[in-house]
Each structure stands twice: as structure tokens, then as C-alpha cells.
Amino acid sequence: MQRYFISPDQVNDERILITGDDVHHIKNVMRSRPGDQLVCCDGQGRDYLAEIEELTPAAIRCRVIQISPSKGEPKTQVTIAQSLPKGDKLEWILQKGTEIGAVRFLPFTSERTVVKIDSRKTDKKHERWERIVKEAAEQSHRGIIPEVARPVSWKELLEEIKSAKTAWIAYEKGGQPLAKSLAEAASEEILLIIGPEGGFTETEVAEAEAAGAVPVTLGMRILRTETASLAALSCILFQRNDLGGETE
Structure with a gap:
């Protein structure tokens, strides 16, 4: 219906x-x-x-x-902080992330972010992102429309990390296994930080750690930025029994 x-x-x-x-x-x-x-x-x-x-x-x-x-809301509240990717990849992440169960999206720019949004076009872009999320929430029978924040700088993201109950930064050069992080995290609010196509710099990872984020690894294979966010979100919600992980 x-x-x-x-x-x-x-x-x-x-x-x-x-x-x-x-x-x-x-x-x-x-x-x-x-x-x-x-x-x-x-x-x-x-x-x-x-x-x-x-x-x-x-x-x-x-x-x-x-x-x-409403039956479509997960107990675990995952915010995807996504470094702005090229092309229409962010729109894909917004749509599919909403379907899977993210509650908030926080686009940001980091040192290796290629995309630069013209400030004059920010309002138009943001309106489109909100429309994509609303339509995806209706299609997937969500109980809320996930929030899409306006893009923030790396320094602003560090402030978000400081206030987060649990923050993980996906790092291709190593980190704690995601399964171990999930086993140790008691909070139902998670900030998941995904880097740009070129990845994070070592300095950025160190700054994120200093702000309170834990580096996590998604395995031995290198995932594209749009794959990493959706794969990690799926793993988190499955492990928390929010995506078909229920047991008898």
C-alpha cells in the first residue's frame, strides 16, 4: 500500500x-x-x-x-558521516542507506575530498538530497525521514566526534575489526565515518582518534567509498538484530 x-x-x-x-x-x-x-x-x-x-x-x-x-525503525541509531564522493554516489548512499536503516547523514569534506560544492548551489543540492531520502523512506516503510545535514568541514566533523557516544572511522590501513567494536559498544547511537575515494590521511586518523573515534577495519579487501558505508551499515544493523539477525 x-x-x-x-x-x-x-x-x-x-x-x-x-x-x-x-x-x-x-x-x-x-x-x-x-x-x-x-x-x-x-x-x-x-x-x-x-x-x-x-x-x-x-x-x-x-x-x-x-x-x-511504525515497524520500520531500527533500535540502533547510525549516523553515516560521508566524505563527499564524486558524481552521483552520494545520492546512491542516501537512497540505499535510508532503505537499510540509517537515521542521519552527515556529508563532510576532508583533505582528499575531490568534490567542492559551490556555496550558491548548496541549497538546491540539499533540497534534492532531502527529497531522495523522503522518497526512499516512504518506499522502504520507514517510521521517520532520516536527517540530511548540510556539508561540514573536517574541523566541524571533529566536534561531532567529540559529542558522539560511539564514533568509528573506517580506515583501510588497519584498525579494530568491526565485529569486535560491535561486541564492545553498548551505545545504541553510532557515528560511522567513511572517507573519500583517496582515503584518509594519517594525520586525519590521528585527529579523529584524539577526538574520540576508534579506527575500524572492514576486512582485507579495499572497498569503494559508496560500498564501505553501506556494507558497514548493513553489518552493524545485522549484528544488532535490526536487519534480519534475529535468533530463535
């Missing part, structure tokens, strides 16, 4: 008023009619099974049939 995110203030007296871009999608793409059902999620962990009552050019009014907790 089609799923749409709404804000809690769009729910009133067992009625939901859908506005914005979703109106076009429901009316013209899905060709929905009164009596059709859909699911609305308030972004705070509640799903509303609703029936369309009225369609207007600017809004769609629905009647709430049932309210239930």
Missing part, C-alpha cells in the same frame, strides 16, 4: 489533510479515488491507515481507520 509522510499537525479529529507534492502523486500518478486506502506516517513512529474521502486541487482529505506503531 502506498505510504506518505505527514506532520502530526495534519491529523485532526480522526481526519488527515494531505497537502504539497503528495497531492499530485496521489491524484495523477496513483490515480486514487475516494474510497481508496493509503498509509500516512507522522515521522514520529505512528502509522495511520486512512481512506480517501475527498480530493481537491490543493489537498486530499482522509478518514483515519487505524493507528499503529
Whole structure:
């Protein structure tokens, strides 16, 4: 069943008023009619099974049939701090990372980051990133829309590390095995830091360690930056029983 995110203030007296871009999608793409059902999620962990009552050019009014907790949210809250990659790789990471279960994305620039975003284009880029994440969250039945932060500098990322409960920096030249780090970490909030195509410098790794990050290794094979973030995220959530790792 089609799923749409709404804000809690769009729910009133067992009625939901859908506005914005979703109106076009429901009316013209899905060709929905009164009596059709859909699911609305308030972004705070509640799903509303609703029936369309009225369609207007600017809004769609629905009647709430049932309210239930969202089931698509992992207990482990992983933020992917991703050095800006070339091309459209970040968009791929945002989409697939949302599907897998990341709760936040923090793009950053480091010494070997090739991509430089023109400050005049930052707003447009950020809007696109947020749209990609929203659509991926709807498709994958998430209970929230993951946050996409605006790109930060390396120094700003170091401050994020200092305030993080658990921070890991993926380092191709060695580190603690990811499985060991997972076994030792009690926190359900993890900051996962992934470098650019050229990797981190030794100085950056040392600075990250000084700020509180633990270098981790993802194995003997060298992974592309877009592979590393998604592979590590999958391993973390699987180990924490948030991705099909449940046992009887």
C-alpha cells in the first residue's frame, strides 16, 4: 500500500489533510479515488491507515481507520558521516542507506575530498538530497525521514566526534575489526565515518582518534567509498538484530 509522510499537525479529529507534492502523486500518478486506502506516517513512529474521502486541487482529505506503531525503525541509531564522493554516489548512499536503516547523514569534506560544492548551489543540492531520502523512506516503510545535514568541514566533523557516544572511522590501513567494536559498544547511537575515494590521511586518523573515534577495519579487501558505508551499515544493523539477525 502506498505510504506518505505527514506532520502530526495534519491529523485532526480522526481526519488527515494531505497537502504539497503528495497531492499530485496521489491524484495523477496513483490515480486514487475516494474510497481508496493509503498509509500516512507522522515521522514520529505512528502509522495511520486512512481512506480517501475527498480530493481537491490543493489537498486530499482522509478518514483515519487505524493507528499503529511504525515497524520500520531500527533500535540502533547510525549516523553515516560521508566524505563527499564524486558524481552521483552520494545520492546512491542516501537512497540505499535510508532503505537499510540509517537515521542521519552527515556529508563532510576532508583533505582528499575531490568534490567542492559551490556555496550558491548548496541549497538546491540539499533540497534534492532531502527529497531522495523522503522518497526512499516512504518506499522502504520507514517510521521517520532520516536527517540530511548540510556539508561540514573536517574541523566541524571533529566536534561531532567529540559529542558522539560511539564514533568509528573506517580506515583501510588497519584498525579494530568491526565485529569486535560491535561486541564492545553498548551505545545504541553510532557515528560511522567513511572517507573519500583517496582515503584518509594519517594525520586525519590521528585527529579523529584524539577526538574520540576508534579506527575500524572492514576486512582485507579495499572497498569503494559508496560500498564501505553501506556494507558497514548493513553489518552493524545485522549484528544488532535490526536487519534480519534475529535468533530463535
